[in-house]
Amino acid sequence: MSINVGKEKISQVLDGEILEFNPNNFSENFSIEIEKLTKDRMEFVMRGIEAPLANAFRRILLSDIPTIAIETISIKNNTSVIQDEVLAHRLGLIPINVDPKHFQYRPKQPLQKQDKNSRPEISNATEENTLLFNLHVRCLKKTDWEKIKKSRELLLQKQEQNKEMNIEKEEEEEKENKLNVEIESGSESEDEQEESEIDERAKECVEKILTQRAKTLINHRVLSSDLVWVPIGNQQTLFPKGIKPVLPDILIAKLNEGQEIDLECEAVKGTGRDHAKWCPVCTASYRMLPSIKLKRELTKNKSKKLVKTCPMKVFDIEDGLLEIKNSRKCTMCRECLRGDYGVELGLVKNEFYFWIESTGIIPPEELFQQALEIFKEKCVNLKNNLQNFTQKKKEFNENEEEMNYD
């Protein structure tokens, strides 16, 4: 930072180095090294950039990247122990595996006067800005369930061509398959000896581990896999594989015998600034890399002591000389400052170790690229507004005084 006072320039000196920002030289000094990249998590180092820029990207990752989450639910029946609003809150937090690029923001409803006779309509919901999900789970005793199954089979035999009964049968088959999914999913695996062993043992294991309660009841746990997507309009063609939550085993609620949850959810596009459920990252964070310097030479005994005191094993003795081996592992615990070792501890102001943990909706490398794009958009948007402003002022001032520079 520099302040011009007359002819003299006062520059702030940081750790003995004068850090300047020159947009022309920026790419020469700037570099990125990607350390780790999985489908959920990315870790990389940025050098040659300073805190305001790095922080801007971190803030955009947390608040300005859009995703889709459940916003409103209509509850037809909820006889479970979980209150309606708590259930709604939990449903909103479930991450839904769909690319938000295909959707638009839902416009806010304009304030309208409502007559006594008119019903409130959700007229802003269209196929371009809403996703519908259905959640219908009923907890029954196994014995009762089997009775119901039998009676329904009998009815089916009597009324084969009735459409409604077929739909109910599909629902029941889904519920029935839910039990079998845990046991039969092993058969989907590839041809490996280990996996086939695991399948057989897992089947026994699953049956053993199921609790007494679970043995006598079906559907006593409502999981995120019970959320069924209902396509509206042309969504079926846009998403042929279907839309599901990112993970199938998120526990929404627990039910006891006779309890039921029946509701419809609407999912909408939004940003983390509005509510944390729309945040695409579990967290996005950075830390500055430590700079460790040895001011003077140490005796053998002292250097051995220093190597011992550091809990992260940053120092090491090679060929009789004390060396800084793993400066990156330093956690700034300051143990090395306690004794008189002549260690200088600091942070490198222009090296950032970034990590981005995604919730699974958007892969982390795409998230960072989107954040950069959004930052550029903000700058360009502001620039356009500036130009509009100067043009307007010019038109205004042509009739009046000229703009004066003292």
Add this chain to the structure above:
Amino acid sequence: MHKSKKLEIQTKNGNLRNATFTIHEESHTLANTVRYVLAHDDDVNFVGYSVPHPSEFKVNVRVQTQQQKSSIERFDLALENLCLVTNSIQDEFKNKLEKFKEEKGIQKEEVDPFVISLKRQLRKEYKKMKANID
């Protein structure tokens, strides 16, 4: 519905050397970055920003310039520089990402997280069972 303003500029008697820019719908994300760029500008005497109240979504940026320079011009230049800088970051990131993927041989398969998590569950339960037997 009226369109909300994005930008307001306040000057004294139209003197563009010293101006306060009030930017709506922005926060520290952009304001701190612009302030940082302007601070390294030789033609700018003073630059600072503030968020008048955390409940209101706007920032004030104050720019004071040297003789014969317009603060609006400097602000405009700062935004342009930021765009250029972001471009070079984007290019560098893309290059390094491609290199990393080539080196590690990451294939672009789409794996269903449903199946993965079910397999993970089964493996855990198998281990538990094994531990119980042993």
